[in-house]
Amino acid sequence: MESHRAETAPRQPFLDLPPLNGVAGTVRLPGSKSISNRVLLLAGLCAGTTAVHDLLDSDDTRVMLDALAALGCDIERLGPSSVRVQGLDGRLRVQEARLFLGNAGTAMRPLAAALAVLATLQGGRFELAGVARMHERPIGDLVDALRPLGCNIACPGNEGYPPLRLSGSAGGALALDAPVRVRGDVSSQFLTALLMALPLAAAERAVVIEVEGELISRPYVEITLNLLARFGIDVRREGWQRFTIPAGSAYRSPGAIHVEGDASSASYFIAAGAIAATAAPLRIEGVGADSIQGDIHFIEAARAMGAEVLTGPNWLEVQRGAWPLRAIDLDANHIPDAAMTLAVMGLYADGRTRLHNIASWRVKETDRISAMATELRKFGAMVDEGEDWLSIEPPSHWHAAAIHTYDDHRMAMCASLAAFNGLAGATPPVPVRVLDPGCVAKTFPTYFDALLGVATASQQQVPVITVDGPTASGKGTLSSELAAALGYHHLDSGALYRATALAVLEAGADAGNEAAVAALAARLPIRFELQRVLLEGIDVSDRLREERVGLLASQISALPAVRAALVELQLGFRRAPGLVADGRDMGTVIFPGAALKVFLTASAAQRAERRHKQLISKGISANLDSLRADLEARDARDMQRSAAPLRPAQDARLLDNSALSIEASVEQVLAWWEDVQPFATR
Ligand SMILES: Nc1ncnc2c1ncn2[C@@H]1O[C@H](COP(=O)(O)OP(=O)(O)OP(=O)(O)O)[C@@H](O)[C@H]1O
Numbered sequence: 001m002e003s004h005r006a007e008t009a010p011r012q013p014f015l016d017l018p019p020l021n022g023v024a025g026t027v028r029l030p031g032s033k034s035i036s037n038r039v040l041l042l043a044g045l046c047a048g049t050t051a052v053h054d055l056l057d058s059d060d061t062r063v064m065l066d067a068l069a070a071l072g073c074d075i076e077r078l079g080p081s082s083v084r085v086q087g088l089d090g091r092l093r094v095q096e097a098r099l100f101l102g103n104a105g106t107a108m109r110p111l112a113a114a115l116a117v118l119a120t121l122q123g124g125r126f127e128l129a130g131v132a133r134m135h136e137r138p139i140g141d142l143v144d145a146l147r148p149l150g151c152n153i154a155c156p157g158n159e160g161y162p163p164l165r166l167s168g169s170a171g172g173a174l175a176l177d178a179p180v181r182v183r184g185d186v187s188s189q190f191l192t193a194l195l196m197a198l199p200l201a202a203a204e205r206a207v208v209i210e211v212e213g214e215l216i217s218r219p220y221v222e223i224t225l226n227l228l229a230r231f232g233i234d235v236r237r238e239g240w241q242r243f244t245i246p247a248g249s250a251y252r253s254p255g256a257i258h259v260e261g262d263a264s265s266a267s268y269f270i271a272a273g274a275i276a277a278t279a280a281p282l283r284i285e286g287v288g289a290d291s292i293q294g295d296i297h298f299i300e301a302a303r304a305m306g307a308e309v310l311t312g313p314n315w316l317e318v319q320r321g322a323w324p325l326r327a328i329d330l331d332a333n334h335i336p337d338a339a340m341t342l343a344v345m346g347l348y349a350d351g352r353t354r355l356h357n358i359a360s361w362r363v364k365e366t367d368r369i370s371a372m373a374t375e376l377r378k379f380g381a382m383v384d385e386g387e388d389w390l391s392i393e394p395p396s397h398w399h400a401a402a403i404h405t406y407d408d409h410r411m412a413m414c415a416s417l418a419a420f421n422g423l424a425g426a427t428p429p430v431p432v433r434v435l436d437p438g439c440v441a442k443t444f445p446t447y448f449d450a451l452l453g454v455a456t457a458s459q460q461q462v463p464v465i466t467v468d469g470p471t472a473s474g475k476g477t478l479s480s481e482l483a484a485a486l487g488y489h490h491l492d493s494g495a496l497y498r499a500t501a502l503a504v505l506e507a508g509a510d511a512g513n514e515a516a517v518a519a520l521a522a523r524l525p526i527r528f529e530l531q532r533v534l535l536e537g538i539d540v541s542d543r544l545r546e547e548r549v550g551l552l553a554s555q556i557s558a559l560p561a562v563r564a565a566l567v568e569l570q571l572g573f574r575r576a577p578g579l580v581a582d583g584r585d586m587g588t589v590i591f592p593g594a595a596l597k598v599f600l601t602a603s604a605a606q607r608a609e610r611r612h613k614q615l616i617s618k619g620i621s622a623n624l625d626s627l628r629a630d631l632e633a634r635d636a637r638d639m640q641r642s643a644a645p646l647r648p649a650q651d652a653r654l655l656d657n658s659a660l661s662i663e664a665s666v667e668q669v670l671a672w673w674e675d676v677q678p679f680a681t682r
């Protein structure tokens with residue numbers, strides 16, 4: 001059964017995760033961000049067309065695709081995760097462009113290098129900018145590597161930081177007699193950027209790049225070298241200090257390329273498996289032993305903490321091994337992104353977990369060392385930090401916490417793993433509030449759906465808000481707005497009675513035969529999908545609102561056997577992260593323990609007027625007086641029946657919205673909801 005889940009709004013203010021107590025099943029990973037953006041740029045620079053399959057669809061890949069389109073690449077969508085890119089063959093097709101690159105380091109750095117090289121050789125003016133945080137992320141080491149080659153690069157904001165202005169005149173040349181020198185100890189993305197840009201200048205001569213300082217994040221450079229080879233560039237490497245792009249190099253399309261699943265994203269599910277897969281392993285599809293991504297080595301760290309991991313070429317199976325997890329002391333330089341997940345696993349460990357050599361965390365989407373320390377402390381953990389290290393001791397007493405995510409997708413995904421706290425002995429288990437959950441759109445837009453698709457929660461821990469009230473009081477409207485604001489599922493219980501009524505009409509059944517109607521209700525082939533109601537796969541949303549269906553729904557809903565037949569179906573909607581249920585008996589009968597119960601009313605005159613407007617707007621003619629008489633008759637029947645009559649639950653809050661707008665009603669209920677939350681706002 002599908003539930004009527006509100007689509008996650010792009011920038012929902014928060015998502016409350018109830019305590020989770022297990023994981024099971026299979027999760028399919030989205031494409032790797034690092035590979036997606038490298039492949040897109042290489043496809044854009046090379047000769048020929050490249051079909052890119054299993055591409056990540058996220059904020060960061062979208063800015064890269066937009067940038068390539070602005071530079072004159074033809075991009076054709078082949079499917080939801082496939083595009084065909086017509087490459088530029090190393091020739092600028094537009095001489096001027098302003099590119100907005102959001103907060104995508106994997107777009108800003110290589111595009112800056114490629115456009116600096118092309119503008120110097122062929123002439124052009126390009127401006128590369130991003131969001132405010134991008135303008136705080138250093139790019140000076142790349143600028144310092146490119147300027148000695150003759151590239152004209154200005155930093156109109158702060159020297160060494162985006163935005164960048166790149167310019168050159170046609171017929172220019174690059175000074176490539178001496179090796180190109182770049183620092184490798186702050187970010188490996190600068191070396192990657194040069195490795196991707198300088199083949200554009202290696203047709204006639206070899207180009208040598210030398211790394212100054214100890215190169216960090218080498219696995220990412222390995223991804224770059226691997227993909228360059230797929231596009232026809234065989235870079236010779238001497239250790240990690242010297243790289244030679246041979247003379248005569250030219251980008252050639254491989255024709256088609258598949259992007260493997262994101263190994264960094266896999267880390268959240270590996271951790272979830274290590275913490276909560278107790279009955280059977282959690283299967284993760286999309287990456288495995290054949291992965292070219294460095295973050296696949298996260299598996300070794302997870303194993304050291306106790307995870308049991310089986311690997312196949314492109315899948316993993318993970319389950320809990322040692323419990324509690326074992327605390328580790330790890331040089332995490334080789335897995336900088338995935339290592340954040342280890343910090344959260346440290347909440348479930350048997351001692352102090354120490355991660356060091358992670359200075360690059362400080363120049364990522366946010367200062368991740370400081371952010372992680374601040375947020376993990378909110379759960380009650382003892383956290384210490386240094387310039388390039390972090391240590392975490394698990395909470396002795398867990399707190400419900402509202403976690404800031406700093407517009408950093410990895411902070412949000414990491415925070416979600418704290419929701420398994422009940423397994424670490426938190427008494428009582430506490431929910432986790434993830435602020436700005438939409439920031440996961442950077443690399444994994446469907447992350448929370450994926451997590452909640454495999455995670456289990458005890459039904460009693462899943463919060464429910466009930467909204468009961470008479471016909472046309474606005475229950476459905478209010479509930480669906482609340483569900484969207486909270487990222488919760490929505491149960492429109494009236495639709496179940498209406499669907500039963502429709503099934504009775506279609507079957508030509510006797511509506512007075514309680515057993516026959518109950519039998520139809522018990523096997524109602526109903527599904528809710530994207531705000532539509534499907535009966536036997538057919539969209540009946542509009543037919544359910546027909547007057548004859550509403551009238552019969554009101555009659556059959558008085559039959560106790562029919563109500564009983566629909567109970568299990570309704571209870572099944574109570575799934576993480578939470579539920580908003582509307583109807584007549586949600587707070588009194590179906591969810592008597594709901595955390596918040598609202599009884600929504602409005603005057604009969606107002607309700608008749610609203611229903612009248614609603615019908616007129618759909619082109620259905622209606623008479624106000626008969627509408628009012630009809631809804632009063634229906635209310636009377638709903639209130640007077642013996643089975644689950646319409647009435648406020650004893651602990652319901654009454655809301656008369658006769659004089660309230662929809663927005664004001666939603667605000668009022670959200671304010672009540674905050675009242676019953678345990679989150680400390682700090
Ligand atoms: N606070 C409000 N102010 C003005 N109009 C409202 C308000 N709330 C809802 N409405 C409008 O009233 C109409 C009826 O609302 P809705 O369908 O949500 O009611 P309902 O209680 O779910 O009805 P039913 O019991 O028939 O399912 C809709 O057109 C809706 O836009």
Ligand SMILES: Nc1ccn([C@H]2C[C@H](O)[C@@H](COP(=O)(O)O)O2)c(=O)n1
Pocket residue numbers: 471493494495497498550553554555557558582583584585586634638
């Ligand atoms: N929990 C519920 C929900 C609905 N009903 C009945 C009462 C209504 O007349 C009919 C249709 O509901 P609507 O779509 O108008 O909300 O179903 C009920 O008895 N219990």
